[in-house]
Amino acid sequence: MRSLMFSLLLALAGISTASADPRSFHAGTTRVTVEDTTPFDALITYPTEADEATVEEGLFSLSASRDAPVAAGARFPVVLFSHGGGGQRPGTPLAQRDLLLHLARQGFIxxxxxxxxxxxxxxxxxxxxxxxxxxxxxxxxxSRRADPDRIAMAGFSFGGAVSLIAAGASVDLAHLSAYCRDHPDDTRACGGIVTDGSWAKVPPSAKSDDVLPLKALVLLEPYGAPFERKGLGSLDLPILIYAALQSDLRPEGNALALAKALPRPPQQVAVPGGHFVFVDPCSPTLAARAPEVCSDPPGADRAAIHQRSRRQIADFLRANL
Structure with a gap:
């Protein structure tokens, strides 16, 4: 763990934390329904000139302007976001709403x-x-405000794996199974993974049919165990990886393993806290309902971590889009 902390904190020197927060716009928000085998909604946050107000989204409160017009002017870069929770655990992008709204205020759709x-x-x-x-x-x-030539993606936890796949990575179930056989302590990565040898000859997946022309990735506590070096070989793009030092998603098998296997060395940041330190600070109601998600170990100031990381992420995306 000491070597992990050193390597990641050393890389932090390359990430700006002192830049001003220009907040050039207000944040707009809307939803669209997307047709699929199972239709789903997507949350859109975007720059607007309209004043913000409190918007209620279930248990979550947002400061934004609902359904306001997109700010006029030049086209804005696009950031795709994939939330955590995999399989039948659907999750929600509202867990990272503060980041999504911050990016909208900085001129991203x-x-x-x-x-x-x-x-x-x-x-x-x-x-x-x-x-x-x-x-x-x-x-x-x-359609006239989003720039289709400037697209990046960010993801938290399982959403980090989705981001890698969308950038062109291949999933290797044999590698994942072998990792989980050797590291049963990584319960967050390995829950439900077959380790009896029956996946040993499963070939790596082909590239997804849904690979996108992404210019940059931001990975927050990414689920990296399903990937090995060969399957990441085509990802020659700027990547920013965040890891939590007390995470039960074992960094050596996930965030740090990705950093070592990627063809282009990523920028890396380590923060104190557990896996869910990248979930927005919780309201008292949420804290009562989900104490594991909402609590942090001593020394982890979630609000300060989020304030700093939001600026770092906006700076990184601005520099690469």
Whole structure:
């Protein structure tokens, strides 16, 4: 763990944390329904000139302008976002709403599907991302404001794996099974994974049919165990990886393993806290309902981590789009 902390914190020197937060725009928000085998909604956040107000989304409150016009002017870069939770655990992009709204205020159009539950998440979730992008680019509200030549993607946890697949990575179930056989302590990565040898001859997947022309990736506590070096070989693009130092998604088999296997060395940042430190600070209601998600170990200031990482991510995307 000390070597992990050193390598990641050393890389932090290359990430700007002192830049001003220009907040050039207000944040707009809307939803679109995307047609698929199981139709799903996507949350869109975007720059607008309209004043923000409190918008209620179930248990979550957002400061945004609902359904306001997109700000006029030049086309805005697009950021796709894939939330955490895999398989039948659907999750929600609202868990990272503060990041999505911050990016909108910085001049990005963000497209964040609500992934429905799936028995084939490695296949279905990249398709959700692709279809949501196509839907927004065809929407008259966004078609003249979104720049289809400047697209990046970000993802949390399983959404990190989806981001890698959308960029061209191949999933290797034999590699995942062998990893989980050797590291049964990585329960978050290996829950439900077959380790009896029956996956040993499963070949790596072909590239997804939903690979996108992404210019950059941001991976927050990514699920990296399903990937090995050969399957990542085509990902020659800027990547920013965040890892939590007390995570139960074992960094040596996930975030750090990705950093070592990628063909282009990524920028890396380590923060104190567990896996869910990248979920937005919780309201008292949420904290009572999901204490595991909402609590942090001593020394982890979630609000400060988010404030710093939002600026770092916006700077990284601005530099690469």
């Amino acid at each position: 963000v497209i964040a599907p609500f992934h429905p539950g799936s028995e084939r998440p490695f296949v279905d979730r990249p398709r959700h991302i692709h279809k949501a992008l196509d839907s927004v680019l065809a929407d008259p509200r966004f």
